[in-house]
Amino acid sequence: MIVELGHFALVLALAVALYQTFVPLYGAARNDMRLMEMAAPAAIVQFFLVAFSFAALVHAYVNSDFSVLNVFQNSHSAKPFLYKITGAWANHEGSMLLWVLVMAAFTLAIAVFSGNLPASLKARVLGVQGAISSAFLLYINTVSSPFVRIPESRVPLEGQGMNPLLQDPALAMHPPMLYAGYVGFSVAFAFAIAALLEGKVDSAWARWVRPWTLAAWTFLTAGIALGSWWAYYELGWGGWWFWDPVENASFMPWLAGTALLHSAIVVEKRNALKTWTILLALITFSLSLVGMFLVRSGVLSSVHAFAVDPERGTFILAILAFFIGGSLFLYAIRAHALKLEGSFEPVSREGSLVLNNVLLSAATAAVFIGTLFPLAYEAVTGGGKITVGAPYFNLTFGILIIPLLLILPLGPLLAWKRGKLKAALSRLKVSALVAAVVAILASLLAGASIKAALGVGVGTWVLVGALQEWAGRVMLFRAPLKVALSRISSMPGHLWAMTLAHAGVGLIVLGAVISTAWKSEAINAMQPGQKVEIAGFEVLYKGDRQATGPNYLAEQSLFEIYRNGEKIAEEISEKRTFLGSRSMPTTEVALLHYPLGDLYIAIGDKTQMGRTVRIYFEPMIYLLWLGALMMVFGGFIGLMDRRFRVGVAERTDSRIAAQPAE
Amino acid sequence: MRGTGRAVLASLLLLLAALALTPATPFSPVSPVWAVEPDEILKDPELEARARKLSKNLRCLVCQNENIDESNAPLARDLRILLRERLKAGDTDEQALQYLVDRYGEYVLLKPRFAAHTLFLWLGPFLVLLAGLVGAAIYMRRRLRTAPEAASAEAPLSEEERQRLRELLDGKS
Structure with missing residues (x-):
């Protein structure tokens, strides 16, 4: 009933x-x-x-x-x-x-x-x-x-x-978060359509749109991070991003949404970039729809599979065509109505945000083209098959994102309308110095390749640059501590959001580079009693036993971990067979966290040679999740910012009216 | 009324945040462990390193978007062994890849070659970059030339907005 x-x-x-x-x-x-x-x-x-x-x-x-x-x-x-x-x-x-x-x-x-x-x-x-x-x-x-x-x-x-x-806690929360992100961008989309219908975009419009976009972006960031974290411990070899079409489907709206967050600032503060921001709002939600179409229609496995069960896929495609086509058509005939705009010099805060948008758009295009190229190729050539995988994305996306990382600390230091590049650069001397020192140390002491050393340098530049901007804003070390503390406590939420998110980007870059460049592995067929050495740890394989869970049977392998001859941990790594007809076995890795990184033990099949055991050391991989967490946290703090609500909520305090407008 | 609404929204967001941050159990489920088997690994570490590097660029043909280094499919294992045999026989990286392309087609490569049929794939993102840069340059130039005074240009207020402004100024919001 x-x-x-x-x-x-x-x-x-x-x-x-x-x-x-x-x-x-x-x-x-x-x-x-x-x-x-x-x-x-x-x-x-x-x-x-x-x-x-x-x-x-x-x-x-x-x-x-x-x-x-x-x-x-x-x-x-x-x-x-x-x-x-x-x-x-x-x-x-x-x-x-x-x-x-x-x-x-x-x-x-x-x-x-x-x-x-x-x-x-x-x-x-x-x-x-x-x-x-x-x-x-x-x-x-x-x-x-x-x-x-x-x-x-x-x-x-x-x-x-x-x-x-x-059946995993991280993956249980992954879809709601992701959807809150995808769907949240529909608000920006709806505001854009409404603006086109009204023929008017102004600072107030941007002020209404920004918190909704930030909310969607925050959810999407959390959703993607959860998915990546899950993949890390799920796939048994410690990878965390695969450029799989399903991942790309969520990454495209994220990139476009990130661009939208930044361009909406220009609309609000400077009343410029209006038509572009409207277009970006339309594109961001369109990419959410494209992502859902890719994941939900079965078109990914091949155009052929899509044609076998076309009913649902065609329906979603029709929805897609209606909203994307319709909104772009409306844009084409109405965008000219929004032409009054403010002006600015190329070297200015606006200019840096424009460059941010151009680079993010090109990066989005790289992901979009790489994801859809095999489908288009198959359709155009009549069944011709081509693969576009991780190496393509690493190369193209990497080339496009590095300039963005390099200008990231600079942007917030430039003044609106007309900035001074030299002054901004000289304020970042410390960041540049720290980044160079870290890169040189990485290559001298830790034997980093040139690529890895540069990567570490760029990550440090972004991280320290973000912190330096924050320190300058609150006048840390420059004014008496009391002044600095009062400035810290009165710093508005949207600025905290920026600092946290930008520092988070730096951490993610560092985590990605370090965990890739210094990862070590030991893959062996092990007999009980055998020891394997990896990254300064000794892992002793003790033997196997059986166990039962609520809805599965488990085969467990026991390990003891030693460092400097001293036992520091006992761990279980297991394989599970679930009840029900979908009895694909899963395994659970043993994961130990240390300050330098994660020790990761996964077991495979048992053969005559012994138990296949894969042990990895993932150096500082936690920086990835820490960085993502900071971005999400920054997003929430930004949402709590009072100024986002000023245009929305009623003013009960008449003193506010006496303050100068921003 | 609005104050409570805000409080409700704020607590909802916090709840969602808390849910998102709930740590996973220390043990975490994993699909069958994949990738290179111990018996496949070559004795010569240099050769093995090359094999691993090349494997990352080769597609497991029966899987969805997996390289042969990560896949546990039997075909991926065959390809891994085949690749190592070619390397042991003295092939260069390029020769070994060509050998597999000859047998399985370009589909086996995760990084398509730069050629006429992949021109759009490789150049597309950079064309977007170029278009963006040119567009931005034109935009800024035109703005500076035609609207130096329009720095704070705002659309004139509508009648409704004027009414609202009067109300606010009169202090009866």
């Missing part, structure tokens, strides 16, 4: 979403206040309908209701409770429902928190959001329903089980 109610709520949600699309948009065009004001209540109702529907699906999963086809195909009664819940979105139909739920949640947030938006802008934004929701609700209701029942006479007693690889 609950399942049927959930299904019914989803159909109702579609009806409400259509209402939410047409009535406010028509009202805005007619300047009819009564119709425009229907948008917010519709958005609220739509959210609760979708939420109820989603809850109904989770309910079916938690209760292992195998009369629901989707639950039968993707769940198992012996699964731990957490994975019964997350199982609801670890499949195509459920994840599409999650997408729509996140979409509805963002729409609700706009409806509730945007009291001060001009009525027509608010109506149009909510209308566009409603249109996107309608398209996906239509998709779910027609070709991708998670609520299909199995006839009562044939209801199975047990489910087929969830893919064991997905």
Whole structure:
């Protein structure tokens, strides 16, 4: 019964979403206040309908209701409770429902928190959001329903089980985070469309758009980092980024979204780059849609596989074509209406942000072209196959991103409108010096190759540059400590966000370079009692034993780790075979964290030669996650910034009005 | 009302953040362990290093986007052994790759060769860069020339906005 109610709520949600699309948009065009004001209540109702529907699906999963086809195909009664819940979105139909739920949640947030938006802008934004929701609700209701029942006479007693690889805490949170990012960019998209319809973009517009973009960006960053972290311990050899199309699908909107965050600053502060920012907002969400199409349509394995089951893929492609084509068409005919713009010199804060945007766009293009080239090639040549893999991306993306890293510390030091390059450079003397010293030490003391030494130098430059900018801003070491401390405590959130995010980029570069250049490995067939040496550790293989978990059987290998002849740890590395028909074995690595890096032990099959044991030392790989964490943390602090809400919230303090405008 | 709304949003965001930061269990599931098997590794470390480097540029043909160094598919193992045999026989890196391309086609290479049919692939990103730089240069030049005074150009306020401004100035927001 609950399942049927959930299904019914989803159909109702579609009806409400259509209402939410047409009535406010028509009202805005007619300047009819009564119709425009229907948008917010519709958005609220739509959210609760979708939420109820989603809850109904989770309910079916938690209760292992195998009369629901989707639950039968993707769940198992012996699964731990957490994975019964997350199982609801670890499949195509459920994840599409999650997408729509996140979409509805963002729409609700706009409806509730945007009291001060001009009525027509608010109506149009909510209308566009409603249109996107309608398209996906239509998709779910027609070709991708998670609520299909199995006839009562044939209801199975047990489910087929969830893919064991997905039964993991990091991966449980990965899709919601990622979707919050993808879908969050729809807000910027809706604001861009609304601006085109209104024919007006100004600082206030940018001030409304920025927090939403920052929220989406923060979620997407967290989602990508979680996925990468999971891949690190999941794939058994310590890789963390593979340039897989599925990863690229999330990376493209991230890159474009990062560019959007920066260009929106120029719109707000200087009233320039307006048409470009609008285009970027359209492109960012379009790339989210492209990403979803790539992942969800099956087109990735090959154009051929897509043609075998074309119904869903074609539907998503149609949604894609409608929103991307429609928005770009609107842009083409309306962008000229936004022409009043401020001016600036090439060497200025704006200029550096323009360069940031150009480089990020080219980097996005590299990922886009590399990801889609094999598909296009196959289609154009009639079945010709070509592979574009990691080496291509490392090369092209690397060439395009290095200049961006080099200018990154400079930008924030340039003045608006007209900056002085020499002055900015001389303020960064310390950073340059530290970077050079670190690079030289890396090559002299740690035997780094030229490439690795340069990489370490660039990472240090970004990191120290970000810290130096912060130190200069709060006048650390320059003013009395008391002054510096008071400046630190009063530094606004958006500046903390910048410092943290930029320093995070530096850490990620350092983590990537160091963990790649100094990684060491020992792959052996080991007999019990045998010892292997790696990176100053000795790993002793003790032997095997069996164990049982809630829904799996495990084969465990025991290891003892010694350093300088002293035992420092005992570890278990295991392989698991899960219940259910999807019994692909998984293994669990033993992972030990030390200040210099991670010791990583994975076991393979047992042969006559012994147990295959792969041991890796991953130097300072934690810098990657630390850097990503700082970016996410920076994003949240930025969202708490009061100034993002000034244009939105009511002013209750009259003293604020007396302060000079920013 | 709005104050509570903000508080709710803030706590929701914090909750999501906390969820995102919840540490994974110390043990973490992994797919069947992949990559090079102990018995494949060559005795000569220099030759093995070359083999590993080349493997990273060779596609496991039956897998999705995996190089043969990371794949546990039987075919990947065959390719790894074949590659090592070629290296032992004295092939240069280029010869060994060519040998595999002759047998399996260019599809086996993860980094497509620069040629007429991959021109767009290799040049595309840099064309975008060029277009961006040229576009930015034109934009800035035109702005500076035509609108030196428009530095703080704002669209004139609409009637609705003027009304709102009057309200704010009169202090009855």
